[in-house]
Amino acid sequence: MREKSLISEAKQIQLATDLIKLGARLQVLEANTELSRERLVRLYKEIKGISPPKGMLPYSEDWFTSWQPNVHSSLFINIYNFIIKHTNVHTIDAIIKSYKLYLEHIEINSLQRVLSLTRAWTLVRFLESRVLRVIPCTKCKGNFIVHSLEIHTNHVCGLCNIPSRAGKTKKKVA
Structure with missing residues (x-):
């Protein structure tokens, strides 16, 4: 089993943080990072102070x-x-x-x-x-x-x- 790199994980957290601060929805975070949904939700709550919005992304x-x-x-x-x-x-x-x-x-x-x-x-x-x-x-x-x-x-x-x-x-x- 390969051990996760701390540097790689830190880069993923920084990317997710940048995206959250710019207003990205959870689905965008999931598609562009390797972090688990649970970690992304926790990170979102920590940064924004609220749970991420639910529902589908705008599609039209x-x-x-x-x-x-x-x-x-x-x-x-x-x-x-x-x-x-x-x-x-x-x-x-x-x-x-x-x-x-x-x-x-x-x-x-x-x-x-x-x-x-x-x-x-x-x-x-x-x-x-x-x-x-x-x-x-x-x-x-x-x-x-x-x-x-x-x-x-x-x-x-x-x-x-x-x-x-x-x-x-x-x-x-x-």
Whole structure:
């Protein structure tokens, strides 16, 4: 029987800690660390002071193509793709670094955070499985998330062609 490395275990705990602090759900922790569910739950409670939320992860790929989520998801995935292409950082570490940069951009520009870490992780999985893809806008040339199976000749993004009801939420009306 092989003995577990303390350094390896410490790295796993640090990764889980980073993910929890960024708001990752338990399923994301389980998929990206080698720690047991029980240890992850204890760690989550220690860091957040509450039990991890229960229930299924958000699954719909349609969420990523609606107006405001598409803008934020596209921003995140462009950061992620830049990191993957120009650094030696990959997998969950690239998601963490990209998400932190996304959060910095949101804070600097006083924007509302729309994309959670769990949704960012899900987005990367949708792109890897080719459920979604990134294509350029024909007007601004920016890269945006679209459904893979739809026809996208002459795609115009939600920033170049803002929907009439964009940003008019019940919260803003109240």
